[in-house]
Amino acid sequence: LGPWAHGEARYGGIPDWIVDAMPTRSNDPEYMGHVEKLYAEIGAQINGLLWKDGGPVVGVQLENEYNIRGEGRGEAHISELKKLALKAGMDVPLYTVTGWDRTVYPSGEVTPVFGGYPDEPWATSMKELPPKETHAFRFDTRVSGDLGAQTKANALGTAETDKDKVPFLGAEYGPGLPAMYRRRTLVSPDDIAAMLPVQLGSGVNLFGYYMFHGGRNPVGTGGTGLEESTLSGGYNDTPRISYDFQAPLGPDGQQRPVLTKLRPFHYFLRDYGAQLATMTVRQPERSPANPADLQTPRWSVRSRGDSGFLFFNNHVRQYAMGPQVGVRFEVQLPGGAVTLPSAPVDIPNGAYFVWPINLDLDGVKVRYATAQPVTRVDARGQGLVHVFSVTTGLPAEFALPDGARTLKPGAELHRIGTAQDRAVSVLLLPPDQLAQLQVMEVAGQRRLVFSEQQAWVADGKLQLRGLATQPLRAAIFPALPKPAAAGLSVQQDGLLQRLELAADTTEPTLQTAVVRQARTAPKVLKGGLANAAVQPIPEAFATAATWSLKLPAQLAPNADDVLLELDFAGDIGRVFDGVRMLDDWYYNGQRWQIGLKQFKLKPGQALKLSVLPLRADAPIYIDAAHRPSFAAGQTQVAELRSARLLPIRRVSIAP
Numbered sequence: 001l002g003p004w005a006h007g008e009a010r011y012g013g014i015p016d017w018i019v020d021a022m023p024t025r026s027n028d029p030e031y032m033g034h035v036e037k038l039y040a041e042i043g044a045q046i047n048g049l050l051w052k053d054g055g056p057v058v059g060v061q062l063e064n065e066y067n068i069r070g071e072g073r074g075e076a077h078i079s080e081l082k083k084l085a086l087k088a089g090m091d092v093p094l095y096t097v098t099g100w101d102r103t104v105y106p107s108g109e110v111t112p113v114f115g116g117y118p119d120e121p122w123a124t125s126m127k128e129l130p131p132k133e134t135h136a137f138r139f140d141t142r143v144s145g146d147l148g149a150q151t152k153a154n155a156l157g158t159a160e161t162d163k164d165k166v167p168f169l170g171a172e173y174g175p176g177l178p179a180m181y182r183r184r185t186l187v188s189p190d191d192i193a194a195m196l197p198v199q200l201g202s203g204v205n206l207f208g209y210y211m212f213h214g215g216r217n218p219v220g221t222g223g224t225g226l227e228e229s230t231l232s233g234g235y236n237d238t239p240r241i242s243y244d245f246q247a248p249l250g251p252d253g254q255q256r257p258v259l260t261k262l263r264p265f266h267y268f269l270r271d272y273g274a275q276l277a278t279m280t281v282r283q284p285e286r287s288p289a290n291p292a293d294l295q296t297p298r299w300s301v302r303s304r305g306d307s308g309f310l311f312f313n314n315h316v317r318q319y320a321m322g323p324q325v326g327v328r329f330e331v332q333l334p335g336g337a338v339t340l341p342s343a344p345v346d347i348p349n350g351a352y353f354v355w356p357i358n359l360d361l362d363g364v365k366v367r368y369a370t371a372q373p374v375t376r377v378d379a380r381g382q383g384l385v386h387v388f389s390v391t392t393g394l395p396a397e398f399a400l401p402d403g404a405r406t407l408k409p410g411a412e413l414h415r416i417g418t419a420q421d422r423a424v425s426v427l428l429l430p431p432d433q434l435a436q437l438q439v440m441e442v443a444g445q446r447r448l449v450f451s452e453q454q455a456w457v458a459d460g461k462l463q464l465r466g467l468a469t470q471p472l473r474a475a476i477f478p479a480l481p482k483p484a485a486a487g488l489s490v491q492q493d494g495l496l497q498r499l500e501l502a503a504d505t506t507e508p509t510l511q512t513a514v515v516r517q518a519r520t521a522p523k524v525l526k527g528g529l530a531n532a533a534v535q536p537i538p539e540a541f542a543t544a545a546t547w548s549l550k551l552p553a554q555l556a557p558n559a560d561d562v563l564l565e566l567d568f569a570g571d572i573g574r575v576f577d578g579v580r581m582l583d584d585w586y587y588n589g590q591r592w593q594i595g596l597k598q599f600k601l602k603p604g605q606a607l608k609l610s611v612l613p614l615r616a617d618a619p620i621y622i623d624a625a626h627r628p629s630f631a632a633g634q635t636q637v638a639e640l641r642s643a644r645l646l647p648i649r650r651v652s653i654a655p
Helices: 014-020 029-045 074-087 189-195 195-201 257-277 430-434 540-542
Strands: 059-061 096-097 111-116 169-173 280-282 300-304 307-313 324-333 336-347 351-359 362-368 372-378 384-390 397-399 403-407 415-418 420-427 438-442 445-450 454-458 461-465 472-477 489-493 498-502 511-516 545-552 563-570 573-578 580-586 592-595 606-613 637-651
Touching: 014 029, 029 074, 029 096, 029 545, 074 096, 074 637, 096 169, 096 592, 169 195, 189 195, 189 257, 195 351, 257 307, 257 372, 257 430, 280 397, 280 461, 300 324, 307 324, 324 351, 336 351, 336 362, 336 384, 336 397, 362 415, 372 397, 372 438, 372 445, 384 430, 403 415, 403 606, 420 472, 430 438, 438 454, 438 461, 445 540, 461 472, 540 606, 563 573, 563 606
Parallel strands: 059 096, 096 111, 111 169, 384 420
Antiparallel strands: 280 300, 300 307, 307 351, 324 336, 351 362, 362 397, 372 384, 397 403, 415 420, 438 445, 445 472, 454 461, 461 637, 472 498, 489 498, 511 545, 545 606, 563 592, 563 637, 573 580, 573 606
16 A cells, blocks of 8 residues: 555655655655545455455555554554545455564564565675575574565564564565666566475465566656666666566566476466465474575474475575585474485475375375375366476375376376276376476366466457467367367377467568767766665766668557567667657566567667667676677677567467
């Protein structure tokens, strides 16, 4: 609800005219009068959507990263915000506040929520950061390190003393990272996904993301944006428009590789979350002393009675973890010890997983498995199928009532028992199939859809979305009754029903031409609240290199969208339609994509790309793998490596 919501917005999203006229983030009567109007409007817009009315809204968050103390502030301010929320009709089960960076709130009135990121683009360091606590199990505190609060506090926050009073809920685990001028981190899918077993194994019972879908911020008619900046007193400089966030879904809905790593954990939580939520965290006898300990095995167990899950992580961003050699786990439970696996294994660098202990699979008790449970499918005539994924580099051992069996991954069912005269089987997926797995209800039945493209269900039909220059393919289990779409090829291949539609277009031609050569960019200055690199002033862009990007006369008229993909090296990129800025980008090594459909451009129209040179001496952190190489004597770089148009199509398949 805010009013301070941040999101890398100027003044946390509080309007300039409020900040100019009165004190904010306190119980000042004039300010609270405006807050009451804001909350009343929000309450009216979500009327009928609350949990008590059968809707999806189970909670509201008050303020954000609030650690300000003093008269009319602190706990008193949060209490007053809650009263205004109730007055506005927002009667919900949960009233939350962010719990990190020494936040303060009235204990018992609200519930803290937590988060974490695998790096800190808001930091000031020009080097790789020490190993982050988000990749280390937490047994003593729920509060992560620096999450970038705009205000600082000296005393301990309320969340530090509330640990045993409230559930462990997450609201801001980063599936990507925001773009900030001085520190441009580009995280890998494994950097993100490895956080999940760690946080779940530390007791998190609500896994909330920020941001799951990237976006763009609006710009006013005069070109003014909402961005936080050092010029407006903010701690960070951020792009005017782009809020890509390296998110699992890009600003134009495009699927990113990190999503394929996250989905198996989401499916696990959907099918096993209710069971997991009741389980208590168990700390091993020996665990790392701190996040910088890269030798001691990182693991935990959550259990209730004799059932549980073992969580393990051997991945830390930018740090090689040595293989854990000759590993066996012993877990003491009320019914006796469970030792797994049957023989020691070597767990490689980069591995992270969840293994079940005494898991009931429709009446078949699995004492343990060295494979990760993912989901369950009622395949009707083919029985009840439990989907697992292999742990890379390790055998998949299942300790079953009739003895231990090592299963091989692939598109085949391994029968492990019977439930009410129906077969109970395991489908064990290798990494490539797991990455394509999407689970959905279609034609009245839960099905597994394996596809490199995005897949979902709308209006009762299976939707596939991907590059129009490539075939669209999906493999389905259980098979659809009568899949139909223009040009659709259907073939049964053992367990899987394979669907394919041929590519329907070629890549449109984008004509590029140099308009202006780069001039010498001004030196990047340090300053602001962070005393770090500050984004150059607007006049600095007079030194930018400029290219014309001319669209073809026919811009894939049948496409769902056309992505302009730019690969450039420089400091800041901007794309213009005339003098209207369409998007902007801080160079970090990630390819920049812009969906063009939203702008309603004319055939043959010319856009303009402007790239401010990146100086070799700029005090800016860019991951070593992506930082441009400067030749001897080279002082700056501003180059366009490639520019492409990628047509995207969407196909509906009747089941």
